[in-house]
Amino acid sequence: MISSVGRLNKPVLYGYYRSSCSWRVRIALALKGIEFEQQAINLIKDGGQQLTEQYKAINPMQQVPALSIDGITLSQSLAIIHYIEETRPEPRLLPADPKQRAQVRMICDIITSGIQPLQNLYVIQKIGTEKVQWAQHFINRGFDALEPILKKTAGQYCVGDEISMADICLVPQVYNAERFKVDMSPFPTMRRINQSLCEIEAFKVSHPSCQPDTPDDLRA
């Protein structure tokens, strides 16, 4: 059963351990120090728990993540992260400078509109054959664009030296790339930033290998 209200009024994240979009929200909540409950929506079990009528009432797109917070339920990871940013501003996930903010959002959108939707489970299932090649193609196309952009915008992280929404999107996408065995050697900037970010506590505690619904054999 899906419980729709968190005990003690904590936000409730409806997610799946391995979903890169769920991971984005987990990172943002961890960076902000927001305690939350997790409600696992298993995208494989029972033919996909996201497809139940009960979950459809939470997110009509029948995807994860969704977040119940402050009396509303939101879907779409970037919209959720923007809401968290606007209501819990510290530490900030967007730079102060409008041009840098634009660069952060451009990097986010390349990943969230230009890469992830084309290699997610639902779409891959609709492709008849060559599922892995399809995913690799769209990840490589996006990374070919991201690498020269990051070369210009990056400091220690994607845009300058502050962790931003761009970093929140980058790490789960690199994780997906590795699952699809994409050769990361042409993307040294991305690899360097990803390695730095993976050492940070908020990225570690939110990792797919250590969530409540992570299967035992995949547990770190």
Added chain:
Amino acid sequence: MISSVGRLNKPVLYGYYRSSCSWRVRIALALKGIEFEQQAINLIKDGGQQLTEQYKAINPMQQVPALSIDGITLSQSLAIIHYIEETRPEPRLLPADPKQRAQVRMICDIITSGIQPLQNLYVIQKIGTEKVQWAQHFINRGFDALEPILKKTAGQYCVGDEISMADICLVPQVYNAERFKVDMSPFPTMRRINQSLCEIEAFKVSHPSCQPDTPDDLRA
């Protein structure tokens, strides 16, 4: 030849008359009353002008739109629109209330991540057969989710009675749906809002039927 600097320092929009993502930016610029120049990037001609090395330097994703403004060049329509909103706040394209802002962004992201990327020209070209059915499937899936959301959030427009980024995303997506002959009868809320918006000057002047690069036989 692509000229990269606008005369008189006007912003330069690299776009294509029929691209729904280009249309989003044209609407935002029109609503804000920002004069701009257009540089047509024909996605069909010469095998796709977005694929040239010259355009790749402007947008490494080799997609439209891109906007040169205030000395920087941005891609990804929503990132561009957010930049315009943050640097030219009037009239606002996001509500003041954070929960309403979240609803606007959720609707935007359903369209920009959940629908458009899966029915755009590049992806459709990669599908072997059943191109139209593929596009219809993903548009219907997204509209099935949008309709109940809009029933809750809409006033005169997508969220309440103020035009927002959600409306900017809605109208070009409905235009795409009509191109792919999607039956709009199950989506009365969407149809009503779309009809209201299509009467507004900023949506009219930015329409694909009246751009500098619109072919004569498609001109309104």
